[in-house]
Amino acid sequence: MEDCTVNGFHIQKNSRVIINVWTIGRDPIGQLDNPEKFIPERFIGSNVDVKGHDFQFLPFGSGRRGCPGMQLGLTVVSLLVAQLVHCFYWELPNGMLPSDLDMTEDFGLVVSKAKHLMAVPTY
């Protein structure tokens, strides 16, 4: 709404500012050490949450333009993952090991896996 200076950068009134959340999430400063590693249990006993108060971890953004579907998203993802794990036994195809998975990322509006995951469910 008015010109301002943030960390020495002059920002003109009416500028469109895009925050690089990808980089913030991979910055090894703060409570997220080893950010490139998939360690979901890092959050056990931590008070970092997903709701936009902890800027080192912002899956739903923050503030006025944060995701209005956050509660629905969290509920649906929890239910879906719980159902998939509860109802099926999962295996990788052809004796493939978890360490063989190609976790390369495909850059886009959201970052997805470049190579699709193939997993074989048994009811």
Ligand code: HEM
């Ligand atoms: C796990 C699921 C979801 C994730 C990770 C997610 C993530 C996000 C993120 C990162 C943003 C941008 C926030 C920002 O700019 O600061 C956003 C915006 C938005 N999301 Fe979600 N979202 C999810 C589910 C949903 C659902 C279920 C809905 C609707 C039913 C929804 C509707 C929206 C809308 C309308 C915006 C734009 C808000 C605005 O610009 O004012 N999202 N979401």
